[in-house]
Amino acid sequence: MPRTVSADEQAFLAQYKPTSYPRASLTVDLVIFTIIDAQLRILLVRRKEHPFKGDWALPGGFVRVGETAKDQGEDVDAAARRELHEETGLEPDRVFLEQLYTFGRAGRDPRMRVVTVAYYALVRPDLAPFVRAGGDVSDVDWIAVESLGKQHLAFDHKEIIDTALARIRGKLEYSDLAFDLVPATFTIPELRHVFAIVLDRPMDPGNFRRRFNGLVDAGVIERAPGKRITASKPAAVFRFKR
Amino acid sequence: MPRTVSADEQAFLAQYKPTSYPRASLTVDLVIFTIIDAQLRILLVRRKEHPFKGDWALPGGFVRVGETAKDQGEDVDAAARRELHEETGLEPDRVFLEQLYTFGRAGRDPRMRVVTVAYYALVRPDLAPFVRAGGDVSDVDWIAVESLGKQHLAFDHKEIIDTALARIRGKLEYSDLAFDLVPATFTIPELRHVFAIVLDRPMDPGNFRRRFNGLVDAGVIERAPGKRITASKPAAVFRFKR
């Protein structure tokens, strides 16, 4: 909604010259989660250049900043969506994306002052195979969170990942987050496994089902046609009502 | 902890020239809460210059950015602490301060591209009188949140305040936040009033006391000497165990 600007203020803006105050480079970094082979994984990129050449790093890039008052460039949120699309090839509206935290320690990039706004994203496991990763060029891959302790990560990306992990573990229980880590249709045991994998602890099947049934009654999820065939008794299929 | 940097990378950094990529101005904005006269209030500053001249705005300022790789300026967190001290005159270690969210919409400042990292702070009501506000110069004042709906605020500061309100209301119940909105010693009814004011709903005295006693057993708070004299029965005094 355009606000009303007085003639006085318009005149001020017309003659305004930005002072040459030192400015910071602004980037967005993405912690993109998915679940593959019953493991919580993050999309990482191997750095081809210095600094931290050869280390794993979060995908990300510079926020496009315009130089004039009228063209100021892209929103920071838009930069995150754009990077998400560039790095995964997935349509941004099919992937959950939310701002995480801003990391602004001086010296976090040895080249120059760079402040990064970190985001986290959740890619449904049925979409993960469409992400160009893990091919012959092993410079982009889904790395298991579990195996990350040993890995050396670029910049402060380990800290960013830890922050993202804390966030999704905290939000999983009281939000709809889990439905973005599961295919469009899913069974109760499948959803339960997602919880067990993310929270890294077993979930009681009976208690989980009770809670889940509450969501059915509340209209959050609904039955979908068919049954999921397994090695034993097939399970009923549900879908998330958006 | 200084990481090990290879000779190769050192050479790279020595010859690195930052490209003249457009950069953004970086600010911090502070949502500083306190409770005065049984009202939740925010410290606001009246703008003396365009744009938004005459409107209330959040206190804040530019992050100091260095121009070289070695001197990169101050941490974003440090900038927030510095502004907090400059605006309130209070020692930063006596005031709770936490990063809130980053607002990076293009055009949010009509002059040029400015991205702001918003923080929120909690000033204990016994310290609030020491903040230079509400004097003859009425350009800095503690404004009641309740009265904010009518006020016209500068930039996107209304949105920032709403985000901060949602944050403290959400965190109040499951964190130690409330103890930063109460003097060093306090009674159960006093703490209950803080909850009632922040959440804007009455709290049952009996139920609140039960929950509170749980915190005593858990060692979060403890009895302090003396009693608080009121118009009727005096109340026991407690303090927060940090």
Add this chain to the structure above:
DNA sequence: TAAATAGTGTCTATGAGACATTATGTA
């Protein structure tokens, strides 16, 4: 028929909301 797991039911402990009651100070 055996194995596996989907799905149901039960017992208990805990915590929150509603609300009645008692205790202890001041005016």
Add this chain to the structure above:
DNA sequence: TACATAATGTCTCATAGACACTATTTA
């Protein structure tokens, strides 16, 4: 003594954890 409110107690309901049990499919 009247009044205000601090402090305690009680009843009920919703929810979560632990765990036993039944149902239904495949191999």
